[in-house]
Amino acid sequence: MADSRTVPRTRGPVARVFLWLGGGVIAFAATFWVVTATTDLALSVGVYGTPGTYKVASCHDTDASRKNSDISCYGDFTPDGGGADDAVYVHLEDTGHDYPDGTEFxxxxxxxxxxxxxxxxxxxxxxxxxxxxxxAILCWLAYMAVRPPQSGRPNPGRVLSRREKVAERLMGGVVVCVGVGVLGFLAGLVEEIAF
Incomplete structure (x- = not known):
């Protein structure tokens, strides 16, 4: 009779289907988030786009419940070298910042x-x-899909399989991405407080 402590638990087919479907939905949302944020990052860095100045006319919180702030701003974007006739009225949704009226950046x-x-x-x-x-979410989902089932038997001398090596690299990717996310969040927080 096998020791129940060393036999890996297997999930039923219905549970596996729900886990794969849920993982697929989360992966789709995270991929959309990465692509959108990356294009916005490329715009901020100056990879493409027209440089100029945005002048805030007004900002207000659009969240009716007042539990979460969802700041939208209205103002004009003027391209560099352009005049008042070149200004474009732009509504910025979910800016994350409640800029005072008249702020320019x-x-x-x-x-x-x-x-x-x-x-x-x-x-x-x-x-x-x-x-x-x-x-980090995408790396974690890939790790969960790639990692082999745990045997429960420690064997320090065993050579890692290719699948286990990929899983380890993906876990390293999770750590790096979380680190980048935390550093970016803290840098934004410091800037928000300082300026």
Whole structure:
């Protein structure tokens, strides 16, 4: 009779289907988050887009419950070298910052006229933490899919299989991505407090 402490638990087929479906939905959402934040990061860094200045006319909280802040701002984006006639009225949704009226900051306009991203280090930190945490979620899901079942029997002299080596690398990726996310979040928090 096998010792129940050394036999790995297996999930039933229904549980596996639900886990794979749930993992697929989470992976889709995290991938969308990574792609969106990466394009915003590229815009903030200046890989593409039109440089200029965004002037805030007003900001307000759109969350009716007042439990979570969901700040939207209204203002004008003026391309560098342009005048008042070149200004474009832009509504920024979910900015994460309640800018005082009249605030101006360096920004870049994306391919769409209403796509505006704050330029410079503040824009980078606003996106970096999102990329870090979303990439960590993707690495964790990949780790869960790749890692072999635990045997329960310690064997320190055993050579790791290719699958186990990939799982270890993915776990290292989780640690690195979480670190990037935490550093980006803390840098944004420090900037928010300092300025």
């Amino acid at each position: 360096a920004a870049r306009q994306g391919l769409e006229p209403e796509t505006i991203q704050r330029a410079g280090i503040r824009g980078v930190t606003d996106e970096l933490w999102q990329i870090g945490f979303a990439a």
